[in-house]
Amino acid sequence: MLFLGYAALLLCWTSCTAQRACEEPPPRRVKEVPTKIWDKPPYPHGTQATYSCRPGYIKPGRIMFKCVDGAWQQQPPVTECKEKPCGHPGDTQFGSFELTVGSEFVFGARVEYRCNDGYQMLSQRNYRECQADGWSNDIPYCEVVKCLPVQAPENGRIIMAGAFELDQEYAFGQVVNFECNAKYKLVGAKEIICSSNGRWSNDVPQCQDINCDVPEIPNGYVHSPKQSYKELEILRFSCNDGYRYGERSDALCTETGWNPPPYCTEIVCSPPVVHHGNFRPDKGSYKTGDTIMIQCDPGYHLKALTGRNTAECTGNGWVPEPACVRK
Known part of the structure; x- marks a missing residue:
């Protein structure tokens, strides 16, 4: 009878002091993964599970969980895997980059490249991403923008500082000047600039014959007017009564008009x-x-003895001269 009492007491002590097993596998983690497969629960009290880092992450130390009375607990030191650094992504000539994803050059970060004004990107991708094995693709490449060749206008020529070749492409910022041959005038822009968008700032000008149209002269008229005048031809004109010519009674046809x-x-x-x-x-x-x-x-009389005391305003001034002289 005494033996049965001791047996019952021992069974009660054993069942009361037994610690529970873990019914679930070790916890899932974002940056870490268990080093072995845990797919046959339950797991006895005291079971230990170690973790390794997922691709793109590095482990600063040991990461381990332990089954303690039915629950998984991370063992000290409590830490986690960190993003793997990729280092500097690299500068591109004639351009710059900006960190658009993340705040450091570590796994998951993304940098986007932009070309300076007057340059264009030749690479298919304008970005680099920090991946598990380093930065993706090569550093994007920027090339100076080019403008198409220009031809000299008819009856004119191209003026450009330094040596140049016809039918060449021009780089961003280059300037081309134009001149016309004698007896022709330039119509349009005297110079054009290769813009940052790869287009010329203006069209190529034209060289046209120097002609002057018959001018409209308020309060005047042209002697024997022609339909138009060529360079260096002279136009003669007169003014209506009460008017006189401004500088001269003729004008010369020039490249800039009548002079x-x-x-x-x-x-x-x-x-x-x-x-x-x-x-x-x-x-x-x-x-x-x-x-x-x-x-x-x-005691004085009008200087001009005309028998009258008036003077008239004429094209030559006052007639007669309005002056008083001593008798």
């Missing part, structure tokens, strides 16, 4: 200065045909 420009200006007379007398009406200026009446002081 000097033909125009007529209204004839005006300034108020005269009459010593020993006065005049009326007194105005700031007088047009052709306007007259003034002159009154000389006592």
Whole structure:
């Protein structure tokens, strides 16, 4: 009877002190994977599971989980795998790059390359990604933008500093200047620049015959006008009554047009200065045909003895001269 009591007590102590097994495999991890397959639960108390890093990650130390009374617990030191570094992705000539994914050059990071203004990317991919075995693909390559060759305009030529070849491509920023042969004028841009988009800033200009059209001359007219005038031909003109030519009564046809420009200006007379007398009406200026009446002081008379005391504004000034002289 005593033996049966001891047996029952021993069975109770054994069952009460027994620790539970783990019913699930070791926990799944993002960066780590168990070093062996765990697919036959349960796992007794005290079972240990070690982990290795997934591709693209490196292990700073031991990573191990242990089954403790039915639950998996990570054993110290508690750590995890870190992203594998790829180092600097490499610079590209005539361009730059920007880190677009991640904050460091480690596994999973992505850098995108851009070419400087006036350069274009020749590589199919403009990016590099930090992968498990290092940076993907080669460093993208940037090449200077080219513009198509240009031909000299008819009756003209290309002027360019330094030696150059016809039918050559031009690089971004290069400038081509144009000139026309004698008796021709340039119509369009005198110079064109190879732009950053690979196009010329302007079309190639033209060289056209130098011709001058008959000008419209307000308050004037052209003598024997022609349909057009060639370079160095002279145009002659006159002004209507009350007007006179501005600089000359003729103009020369040049590459830039008529020289000097033909125009007529209204004839005006300034108020005269009459010593020993006065005049009326007194105005700031007088047009052709306007007259003034002159009154000389006592003892003086009008210089021009015409029998009248008036003077008229003409194309040659005041007629007669408005002046008082001593009798």
